[in-house]
Amino acid sequence: MKRILSLYFLIAFVIGTDTFLVSPLLPTLRQQFHISVEASGWMIGAYALGYALFALIAGPVSDGLNRKKIMLFGILGFAVSTFLCGLAWNFWSMFAFRALAGIFAAFTSPQVWATIPVLVPAPKVTKSMGIVSAGFAVSQTVGVPIGSYLAAHSWKMPFFIIGGIAFVLFVLILWNVPQFKPAAYGRQPSILDRYAELLGMNGAKGSYLAFFAILTGVFAVFTFIGNWLSDKFGMNVSEIGHVFIFMGLGNLIGSFIGGHAAARLGERTVLIGGIGMLAVLYLLLNLAASPLLVHLCFFVLYLVFGTVFPIMMALFQTLSSTARGTIAALSNVVNYAATTVGAYFAGILYAQLNGFFGVTVFAVLCCAVSIGLWAKVN
Secondary structure, rough: OOHHHHHHHHHHHHHHHHHHHHHHHHHHHHHOOOOHHHHOOOHHHHHHHHHHHHHHHHHHHHOOOOOOHHHHHHHHHHHHHHHOOOOOOOOOHHHHHHHHHHHHHHHHHHHHHHHHHHHHHHHHHHHHHHHHHHHHHHHHHHHHHHHHHHHHHOOHHHHHHHHHHHHHHHHHHHOOOOOOOOOOOOOOHHHHHHHHHHOOOOOOOHHHHHHHHHHHHHHHHHHHHHHHHHHHHOHHHHHHHHHHHHHHHHHHHHHHHHHHHHHOHHHHHHHHHHHHHHHHHHHOOOOOOHHHHHHHHHHHHHHEEEEEHHHHHHHHHHOOOOOOHHHHHOOOOOOHHHHHHHHHHHHHHHOOOOOOOHHHHHHHHHHHHHHHHHHOOO
């Protein structure tokens, strides 16, 4: 069991590194491809858009198939498309390859979330979700900063290395992950029927809308961290990587303490209180007058976010025991749809409304909406 959870941790680490890698590289890629600030956000949005569209199909389909085979197909395609990102020659080729990476990630990541409740006892599900979430956190702490340092020599290198590691994961999945037979054989419900059944469950719609709201704000800010640090403090790619280390470290610690905090204080208290703290921290970012304060603010901010994220993912998996792939896919679709929407609005706000301040105010509003929705469904 520990071996499989360690493998899932690595899958989350690699996909997380690839997801977040472009943000600190935006200033470099913006110059490389000669594009505007508004357009640069779509190099993140392309991945999210590809993921969001295809996860809608991959999740329900995986509920009627062997999840291991779906996972293998996804990680292999992810390895190839990420490698191709390092060969991109202009904005549109990068857009296409990033979209392909997102598409194949959509076949991989939901299987990880969906199989955890099958592999571990119910009392340990939230803790196990935290371990996988920690993989994403470590990707910020280690993966993204290393990618940033490598990009200081060549922006292509991080994509080549991530693609190679993903291929190694393909082999490890083949050897270590058990077969996951479908929950039911014979004629399967249609994709639309699966989603209709899921969203018809008590509290499901409100939960997903609350999830979308908070992530839209989080990723709006995340998308333009690199641009803000470069414009306000004159940081280069390596220095921006230092900030991501603190973000990832906070996220990592939060991922491990989320389950303990929920057990002691209650899921509702931790979730709603944590989102409220995020809103306050976003406003405080604008008062940070030195790089040291910026590092501290982002550490605390992602400590809080790392605490609440596994709680949200665990809550979704309690909705149904027979549609876990659909649940995980829709959760991830909402995640990447929020990334796309957040990146889009952040680009407009950053360029036309007082820079980063407009982006943080937008994030605060998203937090307020999320709190209101979670309060109704929990």
